[in-house]
Amino acid sequence: MRRLLTDTERLHVVLMLTLCFATGVVDAVGYLGLDRVFTANMTGNVVVLAMGLTGNGNLPIVGPIVALAGFVVGATVAGRVLRGAAAGWTGRDTALLGVAAVLLVIAVIPTVSADAPYPTAVGLPVTGLLGLAMGMQGGAARHIAVADVPTVVVTSTLIGLSFDSWLGRRVQQRWPRRLLAVGLLGVGAVVGAALLLLHFWVGLSVAALVLVAVAAVGYAGQRVAGSAAAADAARSDPSPRTS
Template identity: 55%
Template sequence: MLKRLKSADQARLHLILMLVLTFSTGVIDAVGYLGLDRVFTGNMTGNVVILGMALIGADNLPVVGPLIALACFMLGAVVAGRVLRPEAAGWSRRTTALLTAVGLTMAAVAVVLFFHAPHAGDPVTLAITGALAVAMGIQAATARHLAVKDVTTVVVTSTLTGLAADSRRGGGSGTHTGRRLGAVVLILAGATVGAVLLHVHPGLGVLLTALLSLIVAVAGGIARNRADAGAAGSAAPAESVAAGR
């Protein structure tokens, strides 16, 4: 019974942490689209659509930026996939390390933005786009490994589909409605906050996402360490009893 409660607490914590990252994705995508020449660094579906329209010269849409974002996002996902492959699904030290790397990358980009204003086609701006996309690829792959149902942290299309199709009106039971709705609202709120911060300075939104990523990494790592310590403490009395017999 105690193990079930601890497992439920871990699952709830992971859900909360992934929802925090969903909010930060909204922030970073708003900064990318509005401040980095209409490029998404988290939502790759948007980049594919932009690229498709840009290839026929529609509305002077960018080509290089979305291509860099797509390639770098996949690179980040490959790196995270390699790192997490030996681990079972769930939080581990490698999860903490990867999300810490995401936060530090975001922080480094924020520092650059405070000294260099982004411009369309500028090499530094393209490098910033690539760095953010790598970080988001790592985040997305890490979230996928944690396997929190309906919370990918980077897209909400499938979440919206599940919200509607599994609702009572859709003939379903309405399970997971809260988390699905929360993910949609949080990415929306993040985009709003990102757009507001962009009016102050483009580096502020990225700095906020850096802080959120680091907070998530630390919180998840601490919870994992406590769970390991609790498991070790529970195992010790059992071993003592067995030895006494």
């Protein structure tokens, strides 16, 4: 672990890939447990909403709107919090991921004593909270800016993986992280769907724990990187020391 903490670039890749897994869990739990509503994948939500507006397929309308609104608010809050922040992982990113985890825990509370399908008074607030949390997570990931791992959507990652492949443009690419981003999102969805068989709150609790772990490890990595930078600056300081 110590070795990973000292390798900032590798650490950030691992943490963002871990968030892809958490996203898969949240989206699976949300879609299957909240009347076919995506709470992280807004591309899917826009499509579901558009089809629902036609009245075809008995698809939801209010749920996707609430999720979209929550996601936009969460991403906006993240942008405001990170305004002027230095590039890379900062304490503000840690705080945002911590708040996102807290929101997932809050979303769990009204579902513990109820069974799906949830009444509107329960389902819509939970949907909004999940969208808000995922918007914050997506905003923090955008600021940390690990190439090819946006954490909340893998469409662009799939395009890059295919476009730059041996059968496509045939250029060097970061295919392992791209493949892992797609794969871990899928694995997270499988885990989320399986945990939903136990109860709605179980999957969200797992996702919250993952976010807390990512925030904690990211904070530790930030501290290690800061200490290393301070030590390097002290060694390179040519000013004479006075007793």
